[in-house]
Amino acid sequence: MKFAFSTLGVPGTAVGDVVRLAGEAGCRGVELRAHPEEPVHPGLVAHERRQVVREFAAAGVEVLSVAGYARVAAEGDDDTVYEELYRLIHLAADLGAPFVRVFPGGGEQPRERADAAAARRLGAAAEVAAETGVRVLLENHDSHPAGADVARVVAAVGHPHVGAVWDVMHSWRAGEEPVRTHGLLAPYLGYVQVKDCAGRDDTTPVPLGAGALPLGACVAPLDPDGWFCWEYEKRWYPDAPELPALLAAGRAHVEGLLAAG
Known part of the structure; x- marks a missing residue:
């Protein structure tokens, strides 16, 4: 098992402290929340990016993913979304991260319109992602909470450099059985975000195994050699x-x- 954690759980923590924490806890990777309030974000210049790479390499820890906030199904201008996607892709490439995480963000649009916007933008970004060796992964989130929602979009793109992140909490809260979510997302899956929460209607994060989320059922069908990232929403x-x-x-x-299987 390759276990990672998201810096969403340690907001604002310096890179050196993040990699030390990963090493001490036996984590092989880190999902870097790429927001301007965090130490790592698309605004970093070249020498700052190289320093991040050095710190991770010295600790023997991998940058699993650049967790961006591009909303690929959002209403509005395509160019703004394209620019954000490209900046995230190039940041991931510079850091040696295999993945970029993005959100749907379709809001209250009709499903067909939101899906079309997401597929169009991801399809354009896929060519840049392929050139840089990065995969852009759409997370089941907000307007597209179920595996079926994300699978529909990713299948429409039909490009190997566009895939999916499975957030186990959102699909469960959407009423989708874990075995079904896995079946839908397995052909596209980059990694899985594991978590636990107080209840279906109370998403307060709790230690893994201490909450109401059926994490065992989510984990059971997964490749034990894959990546599991704990997104603890501190x-x-x-x-x-x-x-x-x-x-x-x-x-x-x-x-x-x-x-336990």
């Missing part, structure tokens, strides 16, 4: 327990679920 829940003290136990919990 950034949005400041009263939640601190992630560093939970990381090693969270990794062990997922390992146990995989071993």
Whole structure:
């Protein structure tokens, strides 16, 4: 198992501290939240990007993904979304990250219009992603919470450099059974975001295995050699327990679920 965590769980933490935490907790990778309020974002210049690469390499930790906030199904001008996608793709390439995470963000548009916008923009970005060796992954989120929603868009793009991130909480809250979500997303899957929460209507993050989410059912059909990233949403829940003290136990919990089949 390749276990990672998202810097959403340790907001604002310096890169050196992030990689030390990963090493201490036995994590092989980190999903970097690419927001301007974080240490790593598309505004970094070349020497700053090289320094990030050096710090990860020295610790033997991988940059799993650049978690961007481009909303590919959003209403409005295509060029603005294209520019954001390209900046994220080139940041990932410079950091040696194989993936860029993006959101749908379709809002209240009719499904067909939102899907068409997302597929059009992802299709254009796919050519740049292919040139740089990066895959752009659409997360099941907001207007497209179920695996069926994301699979519909990614299938329409039909490009190997566009795939999916499976956020297990959003598909569960949407009422989709984990085995169905996996079946729909498996052909496109880059990695899985594992998490746990207090309840279907209470998304307060809790330690893995301590909440209501059926994480065992989500993990059961997955490739045990794949990437599992704990997206602990401390950034949005400041009263939640601190992630560093939970990381090693969270990794062990997922390992146990995989071993149990």
